[in-house]
């Protein structure tokens with residue numbers, strides 16, 4: 001197994017209050033991993049750590065030879081400021097920033113790629129619409145189009161199927177399957193356990209720390225799910241960072 005991501009006793013949090021505690025483990029290159037857990041379990045926090053938005057309070061997340069720009073991140077749609085005056089075309093085109101730079105000119109080739117990505121998610125004809133006019137499902141499709149354009153080796157999806165209808169969810173799940181077939185590493189935070197059981201071979205059950213991590217069938221047991229709920233309920237949100245700081249290991 002070639003590890004793509006390594007969590008080395010990593011603790012992540014906000015203003016010195018830990019939200020994810022002492023997580024260790026590896027995500028193999030090409031894995032299709034579901035990250036599940038109750039509300040507040042730390043799924044988004046973990047993803048912010050992986051994408052470099054949040055620096056660890058202790059421990060580290062090793063990326064091997066992966067460049068952080070080769071990680072595509074689909075945030076929860078609630079995190080997108082829909083009042084920002086930007087068109088669907090330009091928003092989606094920001095997926096090309098890695099190659100064009102933030103103020104790079106979009107040539108004919110780039111414009112064609114953006115159009116193709118929008119077509120792949122069923123949004124042809126929406127190019128000139130302002131993002132604030134999109135429905136929830138259309139917004140989610142646009143976020144997937146941006147990830148498509150990024151052409152990244154690691155794809156991190158935070159609740160990608162939240163509050164969307166079955167057709168949209170099926171279409172977008174097909175893209176996830178395609179990324180997996182293309183040997184990209186995909187991590188997705190999900191709440192729908194049936195979807196996880198049917199589509200994600202590996203699962204990390206999180207409740208501020210790892211409750212279980214491995215083959216989905218062995219992780220999603222009634223006992224583990226109940227333990228995760230209890231651990232989240234018992235967690236003290238105002239706890240200070242651990243007194244003993246674990247130094248990052250040298251690769």
Ligand SMILES: Nc1ncnc2c1ncn2[C@@H]1O[C@H](COP(=O)(O)OP(=O)(O)OP(=O)(O)O)[C@@H](O)[C@H]1O
Pocket residue numbers: 014019037038039040041042043044045046237
């Ligand atoms: N920006 C922030 N500042 C302070 N605390 C935060 C911040 N974001 C999250 N938290 C806290 O960190 C903890 C973990 O939250 P997180 O959003 O990572 O959980 P989650 O598993 O993604 O939850 P959900 O399923 O509800 O999206 C929660 O107690 C939350 O209140």
